[in-house]
Amino acid sequence: xxxxxxxxxxxxxxxxxxxxxxxxxxxxxxxxxxxxxxxxxxxxxxxxxxxxxxxxxxxxxxxxxxxxxxxxxxxxxxxxxxxxxxxxxxxxxxxxxxxxxxxxxxxxxxxxxxxxxx
Amino acid sequence: xxxxxxxxxxxxxxxxxxxxxxxxxxxxxxxxxxxxxxxxxxxxxxxxxxxxxxxxxxxxxxxxxxxxxxxxxxxxxxxxxxxxxxxxxxxxxxxxxxxxxxxxxxxxxxxxxxxxxxxxxxxxxxxxxxxxxxxxxxxxxxxxxxxxxxxxxxxxxxxxxxxxxxxxxxxxxxxxxxxxxxxxxxxxxxxxxxxxxxxxxxxxxxxxxxxxxxxxxxxxxxxxxxxxxxxxxxxxxxxxxxxxxxxxxxxxxxxxxxxxxxxxxxxxxxxxxxxxxxxxxxxxxxxxxxxxxxxxxxxxxxxxxxxxxxxxxxxxxxxxxxxxxxxxxxxxxxxxxxxxxxxxxxxxxxxxxxxxxxxxxxxxxxxxxxxxxxxxxxxxxxxxxxxxxxxxxxxxxxxxxxxxxxxxxxxxxxxxxxxxxxxxxxxxxxxxxxxxxxx
Numbered sequence: 028x029x030x031x032x033x034x035x036x037x038x039x040x041x042x043x044x045x046x047x048x049x050x051x052x053x054x055x056x057x058x059x060x061x062x063x064x065x066x067x068x069x070x071x072x073x074x075x076x077x078x079x080x081x082x083x084x085x086x087x088x089x090x091x092x093x094x095x096x097x098x099x100x101x102x103x104x105x106x107x108x109x110x111x112x113x114x115x116x117x118x119x120x121x122x123x124x125x126x127x128x129x130x131x132x133x134x135x136x137x138x139x140x141x142x143x144x145x
Numbered sequence: 146x147x148x149x150x151x152x153x154x155x156x157x158x159x160x161x162x163x164x165x166x167x168x169x170x171x172x173x174x175x176x177x178x179x180x181x182x183x184x185x186x187x188x189x190x191x192x193x194x195x196x197x198x199x200x201x202x203x204x205x206x207x208x209x210x211x212x213x214x215x216x217x218x219x220x221x222x223x224x225x226x227x228x229x230x231x232x233x234x235x236x237x238x239x240x241x242x243x244x245x246x247x248x249x250x251x252x253x254x255x256x257x258x259x260x261x262x263x264x265x266x267x268x269x270x271x272x273x274x275x276x277x278x279x280x281x282x283x284x285x286x287x288x289x290x291x292x293x294x295x296x297x298x299x300x301x302x303x304x305x306x307x308x309x310x311x312x313x314x315x316x317x318x319x320x321x322x323x324x325x326x327x328x329x330x331x332x333x334x335x336x337x338x339x340x341x342x343x344x345x346x347x348x349x350x351x352x353x354x355x356x357x358x359x360x361x362x363x364x365x366x367x368x369x370x371x372x373x374x375x376x377x378x379x380x381x382x383x384x385x386x387x388x389x390x391x392x393x394x395x396x397x398x399x400x401x402x403x404x405x406x407x408x409x410x411x412x413x414x415x416x417x418x419x420x421x422x423x424x425x426x427x428x429x430x431x432x433x434x435x436x437x438x439x440x441x442x443x444x445x446x447x448x449x450x451x452x453x454x455x456x457x458x459x460x461x462x463x464x465x466x467x468x469x470x471x472x473x474x475x476x477x478x479x480x481x482x483x484x485x486x487x488x489x490x491x492x493x494x495x496x497x498x499x500x501x502x503x504x505x506x507x508x509x510x511x512x513x514x515x516x517x518x519x520x521x522x523x524x525x526x527x528x529x530x531x532x533x534x535x536x537x538x539x540x541x542x543x544x545x546x547x548x549x550x551x552x553x554x555x556x557x558x559x560x561x562x563x564x565x566x567x568x569x570x571x572x573x574x575x576x577x578x579x580x581x582x583x584x
Contacts, residue, residue, distance in 0.1 A: 053468060121212040121220040129489035130293060133471045
């Protein structure tokens with residue numbers, strides 16, 4: 028259930044991101060595999076970003092995949108990707124874990140800032 | 146262990162070592178030698194500091210395995226000490242690291258000025274003063290970081306291990322081989338005095354400043370929960386070996402009058418052993434040490450400031466992102482400003498000892514807090530299963546007590562201004578944290 032809800036939220040997030048012209052222009056050279064991993068359910072979603080556009084979101088049970096990985100409880104991830112929680116606050120409190128090159132992490136912050144003003 | 150995992154583990158160890166292997170260790174060496182007063186006290190002091198910091202590293206390892214990508218000490222301290230105290234101590238820690246960056250900037254300017262003085266003199270040397278050279282280096286580091294120039298992790302790893310190996314080799318050569326070419330040879334180990342050794346150990350703890358920076362990186366997902374906690378005590382142990390060798394070599398071979406008047410005893414050591422080639426070699430090693438420390442320390446500290454700015458705990462402008470280079474440029478500028486201010490303060494007061502004593506003192510109290518936090522998590526059964534220290538309760542309790550006493554001893558044996566700075570700093574930041582965290 029939580030997984031289905033997160034999948035819906037991620038699709039909505041991706042649509043919002045793909046339709047943001049400013050972000051598309053800013054990130055036109057950015058390609059990454061982003062793994063959103065739910066530590067309570069033991070599975071996650073691999074978001075493939077190619078030249079700045081989200082091209083696919085696939086369920087996965089492989090926790091080692093992805094160049095960037097965001098880990099948290101599914102309920103927290105849902106709220107975060109809906110824009111209801113400040114990712115920086117969650118990160119600083121250790122509620123979510125973020126792995127990956129610093130530049131990619133900052134790009135994620137830029138996306139959040141542009142979409143929700145946080 | 147496969148080659149890939151071995152390389153990644155080696156990198157984690159190198160990252161642990163990178164920040165503490167700073168050129169500012171050498172002026173603090175002078176303070177340690179003055180406190181120790183004898184060779185036996187000096188060796189025992191560095192040994193004690195190493196053992197104590199290894200214990201602190203174990204505590205860090207335990208906490209990192211519970212909070213793998215924690216952005217600094219705040220998360221580690223929040224549950225046992227409350228958010229206000231945790232934030233205040235973390236902010237104080239940031240300012241300590243920024244101050245240390247300033248001391249490092251000051252020393253690297255001094256090193257480069259010495260290098261230039263070997264080849265040029267007169268007006269050129271006057272214009273290229275240590276202060277100017279410090280500013281040039283720090284501005285260059287700032288530019289590299291704002292532009293997002295990434296230094297290969299393997300290249301950085303290579304530099305770190307090269308530095309460690311060079312310091313050990315130079316030390317062994319000076320202690321055992323070329324001892325007759327140097328102006329001083331201390332062979333008498335002197336008298337052991339526990340208070341002197343402990344006072345020196347409190348300063349020796351400063352040598353390891355920033356070893357925990359690796360906890361803020363979160364770069365590699367592979368084997369993070371076990372590899373990272375393990376790499377910290379191993380990295381600290383290697384650092385301990387390096388520091389024991391180099392401090393002993395300098396104590397035995399560099400006259401105390403030279404130690405007091407020059408900030409670069411490592412260059413003098415190289416010069417005594419191998420002439421100008423030796424001096425140049427040690428200058429290269431020192432510059433690499435500064436480069437490694439700046440690259441490691443600057444990045445980690447700016448990331449934390451940036452994250453706190455985005456959260457709103459620090460002023461929001463510190464959380465701005467450069468939209469072309471995707472770097473935390475305002476936090477980098479802030480960091481640069483504080484470090485440059487420290488360089489000016491040290492240059493015009495001609496005193497680096499106070500910032501070093503403040504850093505060493507607060508360092509001890511911070512490790513005590515970390516030890517207490519590890520103890521608290523173990524006692525409340527919140528420990529991780531991937532990295533757990535047997536007998537951790539006793540080890541962390543001992544660490545908490547010893548580091549607290551060490552910190553108090555340092556405050557008692559140093560000028561009162563050190564205590565004033567630490568106490569006022571922490572109180573001010575507690576007040577700031579209370580205001581900022583008001584619901």
